[in-house]
Amino acid sequence: MSATAGQAQSERSLAERLGLKPGQVVQEIGFDDDVDEELRSSVEAVTGNELVDEDYEDVVDVVLLWWREEDGDLFDGLADAMVPLTGGGHIWLLTPKAGRDGHVEPSDIGEAAQTAGLAQTSSVSAAREWSGTRLVAPKVHK
Numbered sequence: 001m002s003a004t005a006g007q008a009q010s011e012r013s014l015a016e017r018l019g020l021k022p023g024q025v026v027q028e029i030g031f032d033d034d035v036d037e038e039l040r041s042s043v044e045a046v047t048g049n050e051l052v053d054e055d056y057e058d059v060v061d062v063v064l065l066w067w068r069e070e071d072g073d074l075f076d077g078l079a080d081a082m083v084p085l086t087g088g089g090h091i092w093l094l095t096p097k098a099g100r101d102g103h104v105e106p107s108d109i110g111e112a113a114q115t116a117g118l119a120q121t122s123s124v125s126a127a128r129e130w131s132g133t134r135l136v137a138p139k140v141h142k
Contacts, residue, residue, distance in 0.1 A: 014042035017124055018092055018132060020062065027052045029081055030066035034102075035094075036127035059086045066094045066130075068102030074112035078135070082116065085137075091118070093133040094126055109133055 028051040095104040118135040126132030
């Protein structure tokens, strides 16, 4: 396998770890110079779409929310991130790993998610410096 093929496979596997699929529209919120470029490239490689930014005015399948402790009230951030989601869409909350600047305590994530009406379904190591927490709106049974 060539170095580029290996790199492409590595990039795809990051987004696949997040369960992303071709054709999905992914909105990125909280972009800054500390985000993981390999994860961003991976998302674009798997979905076949460029990431859309906070100003995108249509519905999206997934929101990547980069969040650091100093970014403010996590509940407000989650509430804003829920607005463009399609039914069945979800949020990947990306926070710095433990011991890194801006780390958000899991208890704070759980509390903000619950208050926002979201359920935490899984957590992964999303990138070298970032943890990912998958948040979904609970299914409503009629």
